[in-house]
């Protein structure tokens with residue numbers, strides 16, 4: 001008896017030959033199905049480089065599958081949604097079995113399950129083996145805990161996977177966290193020579209995609225001129241090796257530093273390759289540990305990097321699936337303002353925002369502190385509606401996929417879930433940006449001035465936020481310290497801050 005034909009759906013962020021979707025693939029009867037849905041590029045307003053990255057990586061992956069003789073049906077640029085294109089194929093081919101790996105996006109998972117139900121399909125939705133922590137493990141860890149904190153989850157991951165721990169489960173170097181050695185600003189004279197990251201010239205497939213995106217999505221934000229992202233597994237591995245050989249050594253210490261026209265600093269730029277599954281986090285961690293030994297790197301930099309992958313990346317994914325769909329609707333402070341228009345153009349007088357948004361539009365990239373403490377901090381202080389902010393982050397970064405973007409934006413940057421996994425809102429005045437960057441030196445505003453024409457909008461809105469939420473902040477031991485400095489500001493000055501902030505908030509588009 002011949003086996004039934006099974007359709008194996010591979011999504012644009014599941015480009016891994018070892019993917020669970022391809023386990024037990026029957027070359028004689030099964031078919032891989034991939035779809036370039038124009039609907040997906042449009043339902044969020046995506047950066048042109050993000051669309052190009054997905055399309056190019058998908059086309060390269062399909063080419064690899066073909067070279068390995070996988071039967072594949074690859075639908076190019078259809079106006080249909082992924083699920084509608086899938087439905088069409090299932091009906092055309094009278095498919096009864098659908099196999100896929102659980103999508104990273106909650107909405108898509110629901111839609112595929114609903115389709116399978118509706119069509120009476122046998123659906124095998126397999127666990128995504130790319131991650132260290134399964135949903136079940138995360139749910140078990142979170143169960144009954146009053147506070148969900150990265151630190152304890154990260155320690156568990158270190159012990160479970162025997163990473164940077166000794167045989168007794170104690171942390172390498174005697175401590176779990178080396179944050180105090182990291183997170184320094186660049187020297188006053190500037191970052192000096194930073195080893196350039198490896199960049200990839202677009203090949204024929206990527207050039208074709210770039211031309212297609214320019215023609216099809218001309219009004220979408222961002223530029224394609226600097227498109228140099230890895231689009232194949234080979235390139236992603238090259239980028240990983242280059243990073244650990246040349247750039248990892250200064251990652252930790254300058255992890256939070258910012259400097260004009262220094263878009264990448266010492267960061268890895270591996271997030272898009274990891275999120276598309278061109279790289280596996282296990283091989284990234286192994287490469288980092290090997291480099292640590294080979295080059296005698298500081299443990300602080302190695303631990304700092306591993307914390308991002310084994311800690312934060314796994315943690316936010318766990319939180320996403322634990323808290324969806326509520327996470328997308330949370331609005332703890334009930335903020336309702338619209339995102340200022342210049343988030344899409346970079347045309348603002350604030351030097352810090354101009355630089356962070358400008359490089360984002362050029363490259364589809366900004367590093368963590370630019371996302372958290374520049375654009376994210378401003379959006380929280382300016383009381384922007386969280387869903388609009390989240391839409392912006394999802395649109396504008398090449399590595400943005402909802403499972404990782406939403407918890408970082410809504411949960412971490414905007415405190416929209418009221419501190420479900422952060423102890424207090426991440427807010428800062430212009431003084432922090434001045435300390436961590438050179439932005440303020442070229443800005444028309446003054447970071448230390450709280451109100452008046454020269455006042456830094458970040459500073460004004462920071463103090464306004466504290467004044468507004470003072471009672472609540474003082475009620476909690478975690479936030480009490482944040483309002484302590486308000487005691488040093490006279491009542492008169494506080495009312496000037498409030499008045500100036502009101503003006504700013506009413507004219508955000510003019511900043």
Ligand SMILES: Cc1cc2nc3c(=O)[nH]c(=O)nc-3n(C[C@H](O)[C@H](O)[C@H](O)COP(=O)(O)OP(=O)(O)OC[C@H]3O[C@@H](n4cnc5c(N)ncnc54)[C@H](O)[C@@H]3O)c2cc1C
Nearest residue numbers: 267268269270271308312313367368371372399400405408
């Ligand atoms: C508001 C906001 C939105 C964000 N949106 C995204 C997003 O859409 N996609 C995304 O991959 N990351 C997102 N991040 C996390 C982080 O900023 C990026 O992963 C990082 O900047 C990517 O650059 P990199 O590869 O050079 O990272 P590096 O600084 O070199 O870090 C190494 C790797 O660690 C992982 N990592 C680091 N921080 C985090 C984190 N907080 N959460 C999850 N993984 C992390 C990434 O895989 C990254 O490649 C967001 C952070 C904030 C504050």
Ligand code: SF4
Nearest residue numbers: 350352430440443456
């Ligand atoms: S002065 Fe304020 S607005 Fe200007 S760069 Fe500094 S922090 Fe940003």
